[in-house]
Amino acid sequence: MQLKPSLTAAISRLTADHVPSPRLNAELLLMFTLNCDRAYLHAHPERELTAAEQSRYQAALAERVRGVPAQYIAGHQEFWGMDLIVTPAVLIPRPETEHAIETVLDLASPSVGRALLPANSPHLRIADVGTGSGCIALALAKELPQAEIHATDISPAALEVARANAARHQLESRIHFHETDLLTGLPPETFDFIVSNPPYVGESEEDQVQLDVRKFEPRNAVFAGPTGLEVIARLIPQAHAALRPGGWLILEISGTIAQQVQDSLQSWNDVFLIPDLQSIPRIARARKPPR
Numbered sequence: 001m002q003l004k005p006s007l008t009a010a011i012s013r014l015t016a017d018h019v020p021s022p023r024l025n026a027e028l029l030l031m032f033t034l035n036c037d038r039a040y041l042h043a044h045p046e047r048e049l050t051a052a053e054q055s056r057y058q059a060a061l062a063e064r065v066r067g068v069p070a071q072y073i074a075g076h077q078e079f080w081g082m083d084l085i086v087t088p089a090v091l092i093p094r095p096e097t098e099h100a101i102e103t104v105l106d107l108a109s110p111s112v113g114r115a116l117l118p119a120n121s122p123h124l125r126i127a128d129v130g131t132g133s134g135c136i137a138l139a140l141a142k143e144l145p146q147a148e149i150h151a152t153d154i155s156p157a158a159l160e161v162a163r164a165n166a167a168r169h170q171l172e173s174r175i176h177f178h179e180t181d182l183l184t185g186l187p188p189e190t191f192d193f194i195v196s197n198p199p200y201v202g203e204s205e206e207d208q209v210q211l212d213v214r215k216f217e218p219r220n221a222v223f224a225g226p227t228g229l230e231v232i233a234r235l236i237p238q239a240h241a242a243l244r245p246g247g248w249l250i251l252e253i254s255g256t257i258a259q260q261v262q263d264s265l266q267s268w269n270d271v272f273l274i275p276d277l278q279s280i281p282r283i284a285r286a287r288k289p290p291r
């Protein structure tokens, strides 16, 4: 069968099975099957698919109909302009997490953050807690070439993916990976920035979480415990200990826990909640008081 009718049939199949964004999914999976970009799909509508390609495409579509996210089937997701490997061991990086990167970059800009660095500090030190695919650590390593970056995760399988992504983008020498619980074992009063997209969904909210997320994304990446605050509640004091005075904590959060997170940061300075594009509080930032 030719490419165009294959794509049309796939869109019909995904639509019939109530898969959201059927065209996007059908195109993504065909791009994965043929190892090509979207421009190629549109430039070669008459290209014949080989029997092997047809069967790979049908298998990928069947996985998607079963609910497996297209990113796990294709094994890739774009984040901050980088193509990242994703496997079911890691959360699929979300666009809203880019707000965490923007927040760090704003605060680290020469006019704002660098001026706050102590005179004896040769470069920024940054820790990404719960690195998953490594998306935050990699984006910051790419944008801040002088920074020393540390990335932690409790999951060895996730760290394997993060390391592979660092190697893929020639950033492996820039990021120190640590298999640990939050910031355990990292030196005190060291970091200028601690940034994290921690698990923050409460088990009590499980019904409101998309079925595909619940079924296929790692549970310990999504759910923090009964209320959603459990990991953040442990991370805030650990971050306080690991930041140097005047250093910044930047957390991705949800609207559900925003008020409690703000309350937990009462003893910090410059606490501010930053909304995402849907006006939901998405980032909490706070500064450890200077000595």
Ligand SMILES: C[S@@+](CC[C@H](N)C(=O)[O-])C[C@H]1O[C@@H](n2cnc3c(N)ncnc32)[C@H](O)[C@@H]1O
Binding pocket: 090, 091, 092, 093, 094, 097, 129, 130, 131, 132, 133, 134, 135, 136, 152, 153, 154, 155, 158, 180, 181, 182, 183, 197, 198, 199, 200, 220, 221, 222, 231
């Ligand atoms: C929401 S995911 C974020 C992944 C990635 N940073 C991102 O933004 O896509 C949370 C990550 O935290 C890790 N994690 C969960 N509990 C942890 C803990 N106690 N210590 C370190 N990492 C933890 C999970 O393995 C997962 O990779």
